[in-house]
Amino acid sequence: MRVIATAGHVDHGKSTLIHALTGTHPDRLAEERRRGLTIDLGFAWTDLPSGARLAFVDVPGHERFVPTMLAGVGPVPAVLFVVAADGGWMPQSAEHLAAVDALGVRHGLLVVTRCDVADPGPATAQARDRIRASTLGDVEAVAVSARTGAGLGELRAALDRLVARLTDGDAESPVRLWIDRSFTVRGSGLVVTGTLGAGRIRRGDVLVTARSSRPVRVRGLQALGEETGLVRATARVAVNLRGLDKESTGRGDALLTRDSFLPCLHCDVRVHGGTPASELPRTAVAHIGSAAVPVRVRPLGADTVRLTLSEPLPLRIGDRAVLRDPGLRRVLAGLTVLDPQPPELRRRGSAARRAADLGEAHGTPGEADELRRRLLVRREELTAMGVAVHTAPVAGDWLADPAHWTTLRARLAELVAAYLSERPTEDGIPVEAARHRLGLPAVSLVEALVTPPLRMSRGRVTAGPADQPAPVADAVRRLTAELDGRPFAAPHAQRLAELGFGRRELAAAVRHGAILRLAEHVVLLPDAPRLAADRLRELDQPFTVGTASRALDTTRRVTVPLLEHCDVQGITEVLPDKRRRCAHRRRQASVTASR
Numbered sequence: 235m236r237v238i239a240t241a242g243h244v245d246h247g248k249s250t251l252i253h254a255l256t257g258t259h260p261d262r263l264a265e266e267r268r269r270g271l272t273i274d275l276g277f278a279w280t281d282l283p284s285g286a287r288l289a290f291v292d293v294p295g296h297e298r299f300v301p302t303m304l305a306g307v308g309p310v311p312a313v314l315f316v317v318a319a320d321g322g323w324m325p326q327s328a329e330h331l332a333a334v335d336a337l338g339v340r341h342g343l344l345v346v347t348r349c350d351v352a353d354p355g356p357a358t359a360q361a362r363d364r365i366r367a368s369t370l371g372d373v374e375a376v377a378v379s380a381r382t383g384a385g386l387g388e389l390r391a392a393l394d395r396l397v398a399r400l401t402d403g404d405a406e407s408p409v410r411l412w413i414d415r416s417f418t419v420r421g422s423g424l425v426v427t428g429t430l431g432a433g434r435i436r437r438g439d440v441l442v443t444a445r446s447s448r449p450v451r452v453r454g455l456q457a458l459g460e461e462t463g464l465v466r467a468t469a470r471v472a473v474n475l476r477g478l479d480k481e482s483t484g485r486g487d488a489l490l491t492r493d494s495f496l497p498c499l500h501c502d503v504r505v506h507g508g509t510p511a512s513e514l515p516r517t518a519v520a521h522i523g524s525a526a527v528p529v530r531v532r533p534l535g536a537d538t539v540r541l542t543l544s545e546p547l548p549l550r551i552g553d554r555a556v557l558r559d560p561g562l563r564r565v566l567a568g569l570t571v572l573d574p575q576p577p578e579l580r581r582r583g584s585a586a587r588r589a590a591d592l593g594e595a596h597g598t599p600g601e602a603d604e605l606r607r608r609l610l611v612r613r614e615e616l617t618a619m620g621v622a623v624h625t626a627p628v629a630g631d632w633l634a635d636p637a638h639w640t641t642l643r644a645r646l647a648e649l650v651a652a653y654l655s656e657r658p659t660e661d662g663i664p665v666e667a668a669r670h671r672l673g674l675p676a677v678s679l680v681e682a683l684v685t686p687p688l689r690m691s692r693g694r695v696t697a698g699p700a701d702q703p704a705p706v707a708d709a710v711r712r713l714t715a716e717l718d719g720r721p722f723a724a725p726h727a728q729r730l731a732e733l734g735f736g737r738r739e740l741a742a743a744v745r746h747g748a749i750l751r752l753a754e755h756v757v758l759l760p761d762a763p764r765l766a767a768d769r770l771r772e773l774d775q776p777f778t779v780g781t782a783s784r785a786l787d788t789t790r791r792v793t794v795p796l797l798e799h800c801d802v803q804g805i806t807e808v809l810p811d812k813r814r815r816c817a818h819r820r821r822q823a824s825v826t827a828s829r
Contacts, residue, residue, distance in 0.1 A: 235279075235287045235288075235289060235457065235458065235468065235469045235470070236286060236287070236288050236289070236312075236397040236400050236468065237288075237289045237290075237291065237310050237311070237312075237429050237468055237469065237470055238288065238289075238290060238291070238310060238311075238312040238313060238314050238341075238343075238393075238396070238397075239290070239291040239292075239293055239310040239312075239313050239314070240252065240290065240291070240292050240293055240313070240314050240315075240316055241293065241313045241314070241315045241316065241330040241331070241333075241334055242315055242316035242317055242326070242327055242330055243317070243318070243321065243324035243325070243326040243327045243330070245318075245321075247316060247318055247347035247348060247380055248292055248293070248314075248316045249276060249292055250347075250380045250381075251314075251316060251345060251347055251378065251380045252276070252278050252290050252292050253278070253380070254378075254380040254383070254386060255278075255280050255290075255386065255389070255390070256278040256279060256280040256290065257280075258278040258279075276291075276292035277289065277290065277291060277292065277427070277470060278290050278292065279458045279459075279470070282390055282393055282394045282397065283390055283391060283394055284394045284398075286394065286397050286398075287458060288393060288397055289458060289469070289470040290314070291310055291414075291429065291470070310339075310429055311339070311341060311400055311401075311431070311468065312339065312341035312342055312343075312396060312397075312400055313334055313339055313341075313342040313343075313370070314342070314343055314345055314393075315330070315331070315334075315342055315343070315344050315345065315361070315365060315370070315373070316345050316347055317344065317345075317346050317347070317357050317358075317360075317361040318346070318347050318348045318352075318357065319346050319347065319348045319349050319351065319352040319353065319354040319357045319358075319377065320348050320351050320352035320357075321348075321357070322356065322357045322360055322361075323357070323360045323361055323364060327361070327364075328364070329563075329564065329565060331364060331365060331368055331370075332507075332508070332564075332565040333521075333556050333558075333565050334368060334369070334370065335368035335369050335370070335507050335568065336506075336507055336508065336554070336555075336556040336557075336565055336567060336568025336569070337554045337555075337556060337568065338369050338554045338568065338570070339369060339370065340369050340370065340371070341370070341396060341399055341400055342365070342370040342373050342396075343373055343374055343375075343376065343392055343393065343396050344358070344361055344362060344365060344373045344374065344375040344376070345375075345376055345377075345378060345389060346358045346361065346375060346376070346377045346378070347378055347379070347380060348379060348380075348381075349377040349378060349379050349384060349385060350379035350381060350382050350384060351379075354377035358375050358377065361375070362375055374392055374395070374396070376388050376389045376392050400468075402466075402467065402468060403430070403431045403432040403433070403466075403467025403468040404432050404433070404467065405432070405433060405434045405466040405467055406433075407432035407433050407467075408432070408433055408490065408491035408494035408495065409430070409432070409433035409434070409435055409441060409489060409490060409491045409494075410431070410432065410433070410488055410489075410490055410491075410495065410523075410548060411426075411428040411429075411430050411433075411435070411471070411473070411488060411489040411490075412428050412429070412486075412488050412523035412524040412525070413426045413427070413428050413483060413484065413485060413486070413487045413488060413489065413524060414427060414428050414429075414485055414524040415427045415428075415485065416480055416483055416484045416485070416487075417480070418480050419474070422453070422454065422474050423453070423474065423475065423476065424474070424475045424478055424479060424480055424483075425472050425473065425474050425475070426472070426473050426475060426483065426487075426489070427470070427471065427472045427473070428470075428471065428473075428488075428489075428524065429468070429469070429470055429471075430465060430466075430467045430468065430469045430470075430471050431467055431468055432467045433466075433467055433491065434464060434465065434466045434467065435452060435455060435464070435465050435471065435473065435489075436452065436455075436463060436464050437452055437453070437454060437455055437462075437463045437464070438451065438452060439451070439452045440452075440492065441489045441490060441491065441492065442489075442490050442491075442492050443478065443482070443483055443487055443488070443489060443490070444487055444488040444489075444490055444495070444497070444546070444547065444548045445482070445483065445487045445545070446482060446483075448477065448478065448482070449477065449492070450475045450476065450477040450478045450489070451475070451476045451477055452473055452474070452475065452476075453474040453475060453476045454473075454474035455471060455472070455473060455474070456471070456472040456474075457469050457470065457471050457472075458470065473489065475489075485524050485525075486523075486524055486525035486526060486527070487525075488523065488524075488525075488547075488548055490548055493614070493618075494617075494618060495548035495549075495550070495618055496548070496574065496575060496615065496618045496619070497546030497547070497548065498543065498546055498547050498548065498549040498574040498575065499542065499543050499545075499546050500540060500541065500542050500543070500576055501540070501541050501543070501549055501571050501572075501573060501574045501575075501576065502534065502538060502539070502540050502541075502571075502572045502573040502576045502588065502592060503538065503539060503540075503541055503555070503569040503570060503571050503572060504537055504538055504569065504570040504572055504592075504595070504596070504597060505537045505538065505539055505557075505567045505568070505569060506537065506567065506568050506569075506570065507567060507568040508557075508565060508566050508567030508568060509566045509567050510536070510537070511533045511534070511535065511536060511537050511538060511539050512533050512536070514531050514533070514539065514557070514566060514567065515531065515559060515566070516530060516531055516532075517529070517530055517531065518531060518557050518558060518559055518560075518566060519557070519558050519559075519560050520541060520543070520555050520556070520557055520558075520569065521555060521556040521557075521558060522547060522549065522553060522554075522555040522556075523547075523553075525547055527543050527544050527545055527547065528543075528544040529541045529542060529543050529544065529557075530542040531557075532579075532585070533585070534585045534586070534588050534589040534592070535585075535586065535588075535589025535590070535592070535593075536589075538572070538588075538589045538592050540576065540579070540585075540588075541569075549571050549574040550571065550574060550599070550618075550619055550620035551571055551572065551573065551574065551597060551598075551599040551604075551619050551620045551621065552570065552571060552597040552598060552599055552620060553570070553571040553574075553597075554568065554569065554570055554571075555568070555569040555570075555571070556568060556569070557569055570596070570597035571597060572592050572595045572596075572597055573592070573595070573607075573619075574619055575615065575619060576588070591607055592607075595607075599619065599620045599621040599622070600621070601616070601621055601622065601623055601624060601625060604616060604619070604621050605625070605633060605634065605635040605636075606635050606637075608635070609634065609635050609638040610632060610633070610634050610635075610638070610674070610675070610679070611632070611633055612631050612632060612633070613627055613631040613632075613633055614631060616633060628679070628682050629676070629678040629679050629681070629682035630676070630678050632676065632678070632679060639683075642672060642674075642679075642683055643683050643685070645672060646668060646672060646680070646683045646684070646688065646695065647688060647697070649663055649668055649671055649672070649695075650662055650663055650668075650688060650695050650696060650697050651697065653667075654696065654697065654703075657738070658703050658704070658705055660694070660703070660738065660742060661691045661692060661694045661696050661703075661742065661745060662691060662694035662695050662696025662697070663694060663695050663696075664693060664694050665677055665680050665681065665690070665693055665694060665695055668680045668695050680695065692745060703742060705734065705739055706739050706742045706743050706746065706748065707748075708734055709733055709734030709735050709739050709743065710743055710748045710749060712733045712734060713725070713730075713733055713735070713749065713757070713759070714759060716729075716733060717758070717759055720787055720788075721758065721759065721761075721762055721765050722758065722762060722765075722766065722786040722787060722788035722792055722793075722796065723787070723788055723792075724752075724755075724756045724757055724758055724788070724791070724792045725757070726755060727755040730755060730757060735757070740757070747760060748760070750762055750763070750799075752792070752795035752796055752798075752799055753795040756791065756792055756795050756796075758792070758796070762796065763796070763799060763800055763803055763805060766786060766796060766800060766805070767800065767805045767806075767816065769785050769786060770782060770785060770786075770800075770805075770806065770816050771816045772785070773785055775815040775816060776809055776813035776814055776815040777813060777814060777815070778812075778813055778814075779793055779794060779797065779814075782797060782814070797814060801814075804817055805817060
């Protein structure tokens, strides 16, 4: 299926022409029939000589209904531009062309109607001259009379040539169906319609609405008046929904594939084909898809502005929009979305810097360019903006610009070196402190930056082999010499300080397992429990603390915490009378008695 929209001045015969081509009058409202004036979107379809099926979105031409016209043209890839032979180029012809040009529509056909009442030559020449300057370029023109049927055969052939140039929408892309009508059908419930420009919809699919993010199930599908179980882009489609009422949706809303779009409240856009960015009013209305939302306009550069939307929309890089002044009733400019998730502008001069950053952006979603601008971004966020991702994440689902990642790794090495220089007794910089100093959003990114000679050690980033810092190693060597011959004679606090054990050195030595800290200022070497067990097994069992102190040649200050440590380790056990015995000897005796 191919889909095109009409465009042109009011009462130039657009709806009459569609009726003559399709046999269906697109004006569906009684008031439209009574007044002979299209005031809402109409729809009809026909089969062309080639067998191609062509659907028409018929739009109103009156200036009061330009927002409705834009809702119909916005999602459609081609236009049928209608000019009456007896009327020629008119004000709404110009505004419709400005809207088509702003949307970047590149495929079209000029139809000059009422050739039975006036010479179509002057109107054709005038219209082609005006259209040639737009994105439509040098279009083919056909003169017809819907009343007599003259030229309708040539028009059908021209439509065949036009649709042959149109490409199918990407059926593998996520669904974003801009809703242009919503109504209820007795016995079926809510039905919404729109032009499916990408993706595919199946009966039974669960989609979400842009406005509410509510999940809705596709109860039924209809394309060109026929029930179907599957619709692929590009197509006009009516979707019967379950789980939504008419008051919760309507024109300007969209049906979306879940988790495939992000709500956009701010976007940076390129301004083209109209008023310069610096001359735009501070408030206007942006027409995007079938939506029309009030926006605040902040100039960034010569042709870039930031829009603040009054309600979030599911936008992607490269989306086209029309900026219109509803008060003056004129199109101000066309817009191309460059960034639907832009950074905040907080500092003086940030707008100009942002404009410079977007200087080479043209609305084509490229992975390398987006990574360069964003430096770090989650994969799902980038794909939701329409970027095809091929780069492997650096950590979790985080993607990084390669040059920025290399810079971060070098900065981390500098941080570690500076930290160890200032705090030589510590193992390294805490990973959370490194994350904060590097301005990273997740600890996992810091961990991913750690490569030799950097390493992770107990939640810290350090450098070099897993050796003790030099001051700590020196203090441990002096303690070892101090305890030679009397392994349980733990030095007092003053002596520990003389040996080189300050608070940091003690903590570092404990972390490295170089010393055994039994209590405040009770420090022994790590093999003290094993040596104590050898001596205590030589005692009569059970034994008291005093007996143990004499056997270990130390004081109660050391014996008590040492025995408590041995209790925990299973070397000794406490009896009800507070005496102890070596657990190994008891188990050994039990084994011997059983033999």
